[in-house]
Amino acid sequence: MSTSIGKTFNHCTHTAMMLLRKAPSLLLLLLAVALTVSNPISMAAASQDKTSEADALKGFASMHPIDVHVHVFRSGPGFQAMLEEEQLTLLNILVVDDTWAPRNQLQPQIDDAWKLVHSSKGHVFLCTTFDGYKFNSPTFTQDSIRQIDRDFKDGAIGVKIWKTFGMEIKDSAGKYVLPDDPKLQPIFEDIAQHDKTLMAHLAEPDLAWQPLDVKKDPLGQYYIDNPQWHMLNKPGVPSKKAILEARDHILEKNPKLRMVGVHLGSMEMDLDDIARHLDKYPNFAVDTAARMEYLMYGDPAKVRAFLMKYQDRVLYGTDLDMNPDAKIDESVKEWKETYVNDWRFFATDETFQVEGRKVRGLKLPKEVLQKIYRTNAQHWVKGL
Ligand SMILES: [Zn+2]
Numbered sequence: 615m616s617t618s619i620g621k622t623f624n625h626c627t628h629t630a631m632m633l634l635r636k637a638p639s640l641l642l643l644l645l646a647v648a649l650t651v652s653n654p655i656s657m658a659a660a661s662q663d664k665t666s667e668a669d670a671l672k673g674f675a676s677m678h679p680i681d682v683h684v685h686v687f688r689s690g691p692g693f694q695a696m697l698e699e700e701q702l703t704l705l706n707i708l709v710v711d712d713t714w715a716p717r718n719q720l721q722p723q724i725d726d727a728w729k730l731v732h733s734s735k736g737h738v739f740l741c742t743t744f745d746g747y748k749f750n751s752p753t754f755t756q757d758s759i760r761q762i763d764r765d766f767k768d769g770a771i772g773v774k775i776w777k778t779f780g781m782e783i784k785d786s787a788g789k790y791v792l793p794d795d796p797k798l799q800p801i802f803e804d805i806a807q808h809d810k811t812l813m814a815h816l817a818e819p820d821l822a823w824q825p826l827d828v829k830k831d832p833l834g835q836y837y838i839d840n841p842q843w844h845m846l847n848k849p850g851v852p853s854k855k856a857i858l859e860a861r862d863h864i865l866e867k868n869p870k871l872r873m874v875g876v877h878l879g880s881m882e883m884d885l886d887d888i889a890r891h892l893d894k895y896p897n898f899a900v901d902t903a904a905r906m907e908y909l910m911y912g913d914p915a916k917v918r919a920f921l922m923k924y925q926d927r928v929l930y931g932t933d934l935d936m937n938p939d940a941k942i943d944e945s946v947k948e949w950k951e952t953y954v955n956d957w958r959f960f961a962t963d964e965t966f967q968v969e970g971r972k973v974r975g976l977k978l979p980k981e982v983l984q985k986i987y988r989t990n991a992q993h994w995v996k997g998l
Contacts, residue, residue: 665962670954673961675700677987679953680998683707683813683876683903683931686738687716689730690942696949697737703998705931705991706730707741707774707813713842716938720745724765731769739998740765741772741813744801746779750786755797759804771997772811772874773801780816780857781845790852792860794867802864806871811995813901814864814873817857817880818843854880865895874929874994875900882908885920892927899994902956903931910959910973918976925982929990932956960986 665673680703686693696702706727711717724742731738742765744758751757762773779793791797793816805812823845826834837844845851852860858880865873879900881887891898902909909917921928934949936942955973958966963977978986992998 664964664966665958667950667954670957670961671700671950674953674957674987675702677701677984679703679930679987680991681705681932681934682874682929682991682995682998683901683933685709685933685935685937686730687726687938688936688940688942689733689738692942692946693936694734694737696946697734700950700953702737703991704734704738705741705772705813705995705998706738707772708743709774709776710743710745710747710778711776712747713840720761728768740770741774741811741995742770743774743776746776746783746791749783749791749797755800758801762801762804763808766808766810769997770810772813772995773805774813774815776815777818777843780852780860781818781822781843788850790850792852792857794860794863799867802868802871806868809996811872811874812864813876813995814861815876815880816861817854818845819880820854820883822846823851823854862891862895865898869897871897872994873898876903876931877933878902878905878908885912885916889920889924892924899927899929899990901929901931904933906932906956906959907968910968911971914974914976918978921976921978921986922982925985926990926993928986929994930956930987 678701682705684704684706686704686706697704708720708723708727709717710720710723717723720743724740727740727742731740742762744762748754748757762770775793775798779791779795779798781790783791785791785795793814802812821834822837822843825846826837826844828834828838861875861879864871873895875881875891875898879888879891879898881891881900882905888900892900909921932949932952934952936945955966955968958964959973959975960978961983962975964975966973966975
């Protein structure tokens with residue numbers, strides 16, 4: 615994954631994780647502020663024996679893991695072999711993005727995604743989406759529902775809503791459309807009625823609303839490279855708080871709708887805030903996609919206590935991708951590296967390096983690993 619920084623920035627979730635790799639010292643500072651180190655649990659002495667990559671992958675495979683957040687545009691024998699070796703199931707998530715050609719049209723993505731699903735021997739499932747750029751069409755709501763229902767009928771098991779709502783799409787009066795807009799409500803009702811799951815990537819890391827100074831703040835480079843997602847000084851732009859409150863309105867208004875807030879629900883700097891949301895909204899869970907570093911670089915006792923307490927509410931996801939121009943063997947290597955590091959973090963008590971930073975494994979109990987790696991995904995995204 616480390617070599618895919620540029621690709622990931624260019625289209626997908628512009629992952630804060632990637633940004634953080636460019637600014638680890640800033641991250642630590644932010645985490646020190648965000649994570650109050652008050653938990654008295656002390657970690658057991660770290661094991662000196664390092665789990666080999668092969669053993670880590672063996673442990674990972676023993677979970678029959680489900681990665682609920684990937685973006686796969688192509689497959690091949692090497693990729694399929696990895697899925698089979700690791701006993702791995704993927705939820706492939708579609709996004710319509712008008713800034714990246716492979717993603718700017720929805721239907722060709724759906725067609726390609728079904729080919730992948732059908733060739734995967736049961737290893738890949740589809741999370742469809744709807745085209746937010748058609749918001750101002752008078753038939754937007756009914757067209758979206760018709761397409762989503764068709765995709766459900768074909769086997770899709772979830773629907774993605776993307777950060778374009780709140781950060782890009784405007785109504786015909788030029789006002790930014792928040793994700794709780796009344797035109798979207800029937801779509802949420804439809805998803806709930808079909809017992810499917812809404813995968814919600816709404817808002818961004820805080821920096822998207824703050825001044826950028828690359829000399830002081832290398833995290834800003836992503837927003838300089840991708841100014842469409844830098845919200846500061848854009849007239850009429852909603853605050854991050856307003857977007858997340860709109861997200862919360864959806865949860866309140868649709869208690870039967872299962873929502874997975876991807877990327878730790880965009881609350882990655884504050885585990886307490888995530889906890890408050892999980893307490894308040896029983897229909898809400900989060901995935902770890904592209905935000906594992908926030909957990910890895912946090913206070914291990916606090917992160918472990920959080921995962922123990924909310925062990926039924928956290929789904930394992932990575933945001934790994936396989937782009938149309940990817941070299942499959944190189945990408946497979948990156949995928950495996952990610953799975954190895956994440957396994958060491960969750961399952962062992964080893965101390966190891968991630969991007970030059972020391973990370974201490976949490977050694978979660980086996981039954982908790984089984985939930986995070988598999989059964990929570992099955993509970994929250996029916997059909998996996
Ligand atoms: Zn993603």
